[in-house]
Amino acid sequence: MLMVLFKDRFLILICFFLFCLPNMAQEESINQVIERGLNRAESQSLILAKKLENREGVLPRTYENDRLQTVFYDHWVSGFFPGILWLLYENSQNIQFREYAELYTARVEPAKKMKNTHDLGFMLYCSFGQGYRLTKNPHYLNVIKEGSENLLTRWNPKLGVIKSWERKQWQYPVIIDNMMNLEMLCFMTREFSDRTYVKIAETHAQTTLKNHFRTDYSTYHVVSYDTITGIPHTKRTAQGYADYSSWARGQAWGLYGYTMMYRETLNPIYLEQARKIGNFLVSHPRLPEDKVPYWDYDDPQIPNAKRDASAASIMASAFIELSQLDPSNMASIWLATAEKQLRTLSSPEYLAEAGTMGGFIIKHGVGDLRSKNEVDVPLSYGDYYYIEALLRLKKLISKPTGLNERQVWIKQMTRIASPVLENLAAGTLKKNMPFESLSNDSLRRKVSYLEAVGRTICGIAPWLELGPDDTEEGKLRAYYIDLVVKGLRNGLDPESSDYLVFDNHHSQPLVDAAFLAEGVLRAPTQIWKRLDRQTQEWLIKEWKVSRSIKPFESNWLLFASIIEAALLEFTGEYDVKRLNDGVCRFRDEWYKGDAWYGDGKDFHFDYYNSLVIHPMLTGVLRIMKKHGLSGAEFLPIQEKRHSRFAEEMERMISPEGSYPVIGRSITYRFGSFHALADAAFLHLLPKSLNPAQVRCGLTSIIQRQLSQADTFDSAGWLRIGYTGRQIQMSEEYINTGSLYLCMAVFLPLGLSPDDAFWTNPPVEWTARKAWCGANVGADHAIR
Numbered sequence: 001m002l003m004v005l006f007k008d009r010f011l012i013l014i015c016f017f018l019f020c021l022p023n024m025a026q027e028e029s030i031n032q033v034i035e036r037g038l039n040r041a042e043s044q045s046l047i048l049a050k051k052l053e054n055r056e057g058v059l060p061r062t063y064e065n066d067r068l069q070t071v072f073y074d075h076w077v078s079g080f081f082p083g084i085l086w087l088l089y090e091n092s093q094n095i096q097f098r099e100y101a102e103l104y105t106a107r108v109e110p111a112k113k114m115k116n117t118h119d120l121g122f123m124l125y126c127s128f129g130q131g132y133r134l135t136k137n138p139h140y141l142n143v144i145k146e147g148s149e150n151l152l153t154r155w156n157p158k159l160g161v162i163k164s165w166e167r168k169q170w171q172y173p174v175i176i177d178n179m180m181n182l183e184m185l186c187f188m189t190r191e192f193s194d195r196t197y198v199k200i201a202e203t204h205a206q207t208t209l210k211n212h213f214r215t216d217y218s219t220y221h222v223v224s225y226d227t228i229t230g231i232p233h234t235k236r237t238a239q240g241y242a243d244y245s246s247w248a249r250g251q252a253w254g255l256y257g258y259t260m261m262y263r264e265t266l267n268p269i270y271l272e273q274a275r276k277i278g279n280f281l282v283s284h285p286r287l288p289e290d291k292v293p294y295w296d297y298d299d300p301q302i303p304n305a306k307r308d309a310s311a312a313s314i315m316a317s318a319f320i321e322l323s324q325l326d327p328s329n330m331a332s333i334w335l336a337t338a339e340k341q342l343r344t345l346s347s348p349e350y351l352a353e354a355g356t357m358g359g360f361i362i363k364h365g366v367g368d369l370r371s372k373n374e375v376d377v378p379l380s381y382g383d384y385y386y387i388e389a390l391l392r393l394k395k396l397i398s399k400p401t402g403l404n405e406r407q408v409w410i411k412q413m414t415r416i417a418s419p420v421l422e423n424l425a426a427g428t429l430k431k432n433m434p435f436e437s438l439s440n441d442s443l444r445r446k447v448s449y450l451e452a453v454g455r456t457i458c459g460i461a462p463w464l465e466l467g468p469d470d471t472e473e474g475k476l477r478a479y480y481i482d483l484v485v486k487g488l489r490n491g492l493d494p495e496s497s498d499y500l501v502f503d504n505h506h507s508q509p510l511v512d513a514a515f516l517a518e519g520v521l522r523a524p525t526q527i528w529k530r531l532d533r534q535t536q537e538w539l540i541k542e543w544k545v546s547r548s549i550k551p552f553e554s555n556w557l558l559f560a561s562i563i564e565a566a567l568l569e570f571t572g573e574y575d576v577k578r579l580n581d582g583v584c585r586f587r588d589e590w591y592k593g594d595a596w597y598g599d600g601k602d603f604h605f606d607y608y609n610s611l612v613i614h615p616m617l618t619g620v621l622r623i624m625k626k627h628g629l630s631g632a633e634f635l636p637i638q639e640k641r642h643s644r645f646a647e648e649m650e651r652m653i654s655p656e657g658s659y660p661v662i663g664r665s666i667t668y669r670f671g672s673f674h675a676l677a678d679a680a681f682l683h684l685l686p687k688s689l690n691p692a693q694v695r696c697g698l699t700s701i702i703q704r705q706l707s708q709a710d711t712f713d714s715a716g717w718l719r720i721g722y723t724g725r726q727i728q729m730s731e732e733y734i735n736t737g738s739l740y741l742c743m744a745v746f747l748p749l750g751l752s753p754d755d756a757f758w759t760n761p762p763v764e765w766t767a768r769k770a771w772c773g774a775n776v777g778a779d780h781a782i783r
């Protein structure tokens, strides 16, 4: 018996080696498929770009009967080739693609004046829209704006739809393809903060949802509305097999359109619609195994009917996006379908051989079989959505793990800190740091340098405290530790050109002596202990000099407290009253409930509970506890409040990675999340919060805020703003130096890379989960 079993197993093993291993070796990884597809797209597109380079105004359409077919700006496909070039430029950063993209994009420009087509979204958004996303060229924005205004001349508020065509047999035809033009309108709202556009897009999407779809969630191609009653007078096809049939590309436009509308608006109705369309498509009995649909799902010639590869490209791109938006277990089906489609499209059957097809990429598309136009040919939109899908999948696969998010944080933190610390260490801070402010207080500039230094060190200190080591990160840390140590010597040496002002000619130095104290307390080994004795003495002297500044009856009391905490920690000597005043007032008089303190006796709806109050109160109390001072028994209560406050802050991160623009000092940008970052760093997050969701939420905010144009000047200094340069959003006390409080968000970098904050897999933050329909549980106040 044993022998038989052994023999059987042996046989199975032999079979495995004979049959499975060669197949396994053949199976390309999806990464390889993506790279191979993109490489082919690059070489083919260069062929095409060169071929038409000198033919003014000409854009590619298809390759039929061994001949390149072209169009001018006014054809609906004019924008796809420029769009392809932009996508390839984005992926490769090869300047040749950018130059060609610019050349071909310019050829589409006259389309902006067209009023006789609904296709302006395809034409302008794939070309100028992609170009604007990647270059922020203001001219491109003007073109999109003009085109969008002209698209809106086709909007009928009474019918609630944008008109597609002018055709005598139909009063007011709208085709499902029109959903694709709505993305440009959503973009307009984002760009110009004008909700008119998105409202029209939403109404069009709602009307289409009501009238275009059948009960099985397949869609008609054309619905024409009676202009008097507003009710559809006919439902037809123009390019499909029959009025009742499911024309493959139309289904794909619908899937893509509703997925995109959900991404743009987060209206759950669109997610539901996209899911239902997706379900109709993936469970369709006539969707082939390889997932490239026949040109029409109802052509009786199936399985001998033509396939439409362009429909597969569009579906693949849409399914990848849907897989990221849909929290249900259908997400994996969307993704698997897209992956299968991309594998098929990248196989020799569909992917053009290098140097063939006139430079097109994907074979076997069907443009319009009814009119025997473009049958079994490559199509520029098939190519465009194939590349978009490959890039979407590529981004998704390389989606950050916690550890490469850490790399992003380090990169952004050091990018912000470098001008301050490098100049301070070189003794050139005062020479090179700009001074931007609405203030007309002539002393402000003098105190702004300590602001930049104190705040930068306050944020970077926990990371420095991990110390130098042999890793890349450890070596980078050694560099910044050195800058801080050298820099502080310069900043504190009365003879140095960068000597910082701590005295009472102005009240501001109290604030920044305090942020510096908070920073040095966060890095006792790597900053304090590395300072030479002279610099330590200078620092102690300056902290004491700041005692001559009387704090206001507000969060300012805590500035005095934290300086005394630092003096206590590093010298053993401190001013009892200044240490205790802040702690006692917040503890006994200014608590308002559910983790919120008043800023003084009054409640202020701003971020000061986070910017100052919780981090400093917790910090001071921890030092008091360490030194056994009375009053420290308040620490557990404060930590409970700090923890609850962190829970509240995490809920403020919106699904798309923004947060409420409220209260004063909003130009501290993500420094407003100081208390949340501090709670994560001190392991004070409540049990309800997975540290990874705090990480992911903060990453999204950091990336979003720093990706705004004009956040930095040409030398890398921060400019005043919230999302970009918005000096009018600042108070008069804000200046270049103050902005460095944004560094406070980076405190969790002080957790080692193997802390759960960095190692836990990505998790959506609360608002994002909730807005995707997930159950995030109830939220409770603390007593």
Ligand code: GLY
Pocket: 076, 177, 239, 249, 367
């Ligand atoms: N939008 C026209 C087509 O899909 O053929």
